[in-house]
Amino acid sequence: MSLFTLNEVKKTFNNGQIKEEILKGVNLFLREGEVTALVGSSGSGKSTLLTIAAGLQSASDGEVLFEGKNLSQMDEESIRKIRATDFGFIFQFAHLVPFLTVEEQLLLMLDVSESKLKKHEQMSVVERILQLVGMEHRKNAYPSSLSGGEKQRVAIARAIIHKPKVLFADEPTASLDSKRSKDVMALIREITKNLKITTLFVTHDEEMLSYADHIIKMSDGLIVQHS
Template identity: 70%
Template sequence: MAIFTIDDVEKTFKSGDVSEKILKGVDLELNEGEITALVGPSGSGKSTILTIAAGLQKASGGQVLFEGHDMTQMSQEEIRKIRSSEFGFVFQSSHLVPFLTVEDQLLLMLDVAETKLNKKQQKQEVAQVLELVGMAHRKEAYPSSLSGGEKQRVAIARAIIHKPKMLFADEPTASLDSKRSKEVMEIIRNLTKTLKITTLMVTHDEEMLPYADRIVTMKDGLID
């Protein structure tokens, strides 16, 4: 069953008098608990469709339906609320908050998502999730003392700590070596399957494709 529907989405970028159509009417349905990998050459529009789906930029046309609600018609505040409570993000760079410890990064996300957990429950939840990503022993560490792989594990933990319905991952393994990439993908797959999180992932790395349930190829702003 489709939890997320992208319907005839277009995106045109304008620079002065010049305009370029990056997305030319993309249709895509994401089923609950499924991992969908978006692949395609550079400039095909895969990152653009991911950021539009995640509510990080507006579409020029078409509809983006999350649980039947059209996000293109929502206010910025409504989209922010969905992003904070229903979506999780993993980016190419981990983008951790430099002055927060690993544990605090996750506690912050629980606060932002306005979960109803009390402080003690929040700490227990953080401990569990850190255990799942194999980072429990580094909970007091700051990002500056973590390796690339460790940072990305923490970023994944931050993305799923509030049990979102959707996970958006933009090249989550691009900055990691092959071994670390596989470890990170295994974590993403295990967690999203366990928590039934629907995942849309952009990747260039063919080695990551076996971890996806479905592979969608984009070319010239359209689903191929």
């Protein structure tokens, strides 16, 4: 089943006097529980597409259907709710809060997602998720003492702790070396498969494509290949 469908999505930016069409009518669907990679040259519109799918910015035209509901027609508060409960995000850099420990970053995320859990239940969720990403031994560490790969593991934990239905990742391995990139991508795949999360990630790295079930290629604002 398709959890996510984009129909003829367009995005136009006004750069000064000039109107630029960055997405020119994109159609795509994401199947539940599968991992899809989005590739294409720099400037082809990958991040724009990902952020529109994730409700972080609106489309100029077309439909963004999540579970049959059209994000393009929702008010900001409804979209915010979906983002906080149903979506998870990972970016190129972990963007951890410098003055919070690993454990505190995750507890904060549970608050943001309006989790109804009691404190001790939250602690056990955090414990479990840290085990899942292999970071339980660093739960009291601050971000400055973590390696790039470790930070990204915490970012993965933070992105999935509220059990989202969809995970969006924009170049999650771009700041890592080859070995760490493979470890992080393998972890994203393993966890999202186990938790049955639908995943869309952007990458420039050919080696990361082996972790995807499907590959979508963009060129100049259009999808040119879907496999």
